Amino acid sequence: MEQMRQITLNIPPTTKPRVVIVGAGFGGLNTAQSLPDDKFQIVLFDKHNYHTFQPLLYQVASAALQADSIAGPLRNLFHDTKDFHFRMLRVLSIDPGTNTINTSAGPLQYDYLIISTGARTNYFGNENMQRYALPLKTIPDALNMRSQLMQLFEWASLNGNPAISDYMLNVVLVGAGPTGVEMAGALSELRKNVLPKDYPALDFSKMKIYLLDGLDRVLPPMHPKSSARAQKYLEKMGVIIKLNTIVQDYDGETITLKTGEQIKSFLVVWSAGVTGETFPGIPKEWTERGRLLTDPNCRVIGSPNIFAIGDIALMKLEDYPKGHPGVAQPAIQMGKYIGKNLYAIHRSDKVKPFKYFDKGSLATVGRGKAVADLPKNIHLGGRLAWWIWLFVHVNFLVSFRNKLLVLTNWIWNLFTFDKGNRLIIRPYIRKGDERAKAVFTENESGS
Ligand SMILES: Cc1cc2nc3c(=O)[nH]c(=O)nc-3n(C[C@H](O)[C@H](O)[C@H](O)COP(=O)(O)OP(=O)(O)OC[C@H]3O[C@@H](n4cnc5c(N)ncnc54)[C@H](O)[C@@H]3O)c2cc1C
CATH class of the missing domain: 3.50.50.100 (FAD/NAD(P)-binding domain)
Structure with missing residues (x-):
């Protein structure tokens, strides 16, 4: 009898540090586009195979625009990026102890994990x-x-x-x-x-x-x-x-x-x-109201190699005691920041803290x-x-x-x-x- 083939993510082994990005919204997309592909293996996960431009969703809902005009196919956006691997799947849980991410298609080990899964609708229990x-x-x-x-x-x-x-x-x-x-x-x-x-x-x-x-x-x-x-x-x-x-x-x-x-x-x-929603496996003390607490380098407080950006991140600063506003610009700017600085962080170089420019x-x-x-x-x-x-x-x-x-x-x-x-x-x-x-x-x- 033919043996059942185990589902794997089919990501090639690498000698470079592997960065896994979860979520291809504004944050994850900008991270993936800013990371140096000669220094890292870049793996991007999303449950959709496209990026959604959320600010214009209401125009699709009200029949002004067709859906594909605000959606960008993800693979298309990375034709020129080397050692880049997109997988369409749902992330289920994370085991920070073994640096493993568990997905609907199987587990994968990471060296760095960037969480940019956004927010979900809050019905306040109704x-x-x-x-x-x-x-x-x-x-x-x-x-x-x-x-x-x-x-x-x-x-x-x-x-x-x-x-x-x-x-x-x-x-x-x-x-x-x-x-x-x-x-x-x-x-x-x-x-x-x-x-x-x-x-x-x-x-x-x-x-x-x-x-x-x-x-x-x-x-x-x-x-x-x-x-x-x-x-x-x-x-x-x-x-x-x-x-x-x-x-x-x-x-x-x-x-x-x-x-x-x-x-x-x-x-x-x-x-x-x-509201925010993190994954099973993430210690409670790393979160507040469903969002991941980070330091000014977007690093999750308590973890050496997990970063959080965009709506899911809660970076409390003097100017933003409740974190940055849940809009596109902080996610875009954090994505670019972490993409540009991760290699310096990897080498333990000093990096400037993230600074939000409110446009x-x-x-x-x-x-x-x-x-x-x-x-x-x-x-x-x-x-x-x-x-x-x-x-x-x-x-x-x-x-x-x-x-x-x-x-x-x-x-x-x-x-x-x-x-x-x-x-x-x-x-x-x-x-x-x-x-x-x-x-x-x-x-x-x-x-
Ligand atoms: C209707 C609407 C209108 C908005 N209008 C504006 C506006 O006018 N201006 C503005 O600045 N901001 C606006 N925003 C807010 C803005 O879109 C968000 O702040 C921004 O998208 C946050 O970016 P993000 O990368 O953190 O998350 P998102 O862009 O939400 O991306 C999260 C990604 O993670 C993926 N994901 C989540 N969970 C999983 C999982 N378990 N496994 C795999 N993938 C997963 C999702 O599929 C998604 O692609 C609006 C939002 C909405 C919903």
Whole structure:
């Protein structure tokens, strides 16, 4: 009988130190791109075979962009890197005692381990929210959301029941951070410019877009001036903003607030918070609130050879006592820092501590409307902030192809007021949603 072949990662043996990077987000990608490939063997793991540009996920969810315009195939990005090995798998646990990383495809030993696994959605223990509301962290999440949104309109046009047709188009966005604000703006533009033409039989004055937050302003990480500006834009666009509002429960159809008030909606988007999540095997004392505590060289406190960067890292400094903000720039800058300095660290040379350069924050609300907090206490709004937002986002996309696709889509949208990606390629069927199952699985492949 033929012997079962053991699954291995098929990584060649090496005499160079092996660096294993977990996560090909902003942090991991920049690390891999900055490491000298003649000094290290570079191994990159991710559960996807592409890098996701998370800041534009909401545009995929709201049908403005196609998914592949914000995703960069990882192997393609490393054609010119020698001794580089990408493996698509899920990391399961780490054994720092034996320098072993355990994955869904088997174990591998490392000399240096860089953890850049980002953050995960935090439902604050609300199980019903986790079950029924939709998160927005990955491309599959964005595609689920786009499907659910478009399915609602298709379903509404099939449905003649006046008891539910009044609220079946409602969308509730929980969390008025950049994701909630940008999504609210995008949906409001869709409601104004696109949907009435697609569905002439539906009355879109009944489509309500709610934006809820427990805090007292939208865009809480930004300057109050920018928050006020963004709120004004959204209200003008017809978004119903409810601040100081705590969401208590959601049963898939009715969302209940702490005050007892209820809102009916079949689409609730949850972007109210994120949390860190480390791996089994990592000592508890290395972590705080799910994030890995690091020294100013990004080295995990307690480990000689494990580093953490980006959202998963908690580097407490005088200027950042709660760590750096959970946005792309700290992850990018930490990735470049560790990539450039790891060889010096390996040789026990002295290296300068990591220093974060805060380039400011941006959020867009819609066509010609954005807010920008820039260095030197400059706070911009309107068209100028929007152009800056556009330029920065195109510039940070990972490949020329992504830049071109995004730009052409945006130019198309700009001139036609249309969002061309309103496709239900893969219907989203929430667990137990028999109605959606009956209506939308009919035409799937093979049937
Ligand atoms: C919807 C949304 C909008 C955002 N908008 C902005 C914005 O406008 N501006 C801004 O600056 N920031 C924004 N952010 C935040 C920004 O995207 C993050 O701060 C940044 O991506 C963090 O980078 P990272 O490398 O730490 O993690 P990530 O980019 O999240 O990458 C983590 C990677 O690790 C992989 N991974 C995780 N666990 C495993 C495992 N067990 N095994 C294998 N692989 C694993 C994941 O697949 C992923 O590729 C936004 C985030 C979201 C979700």
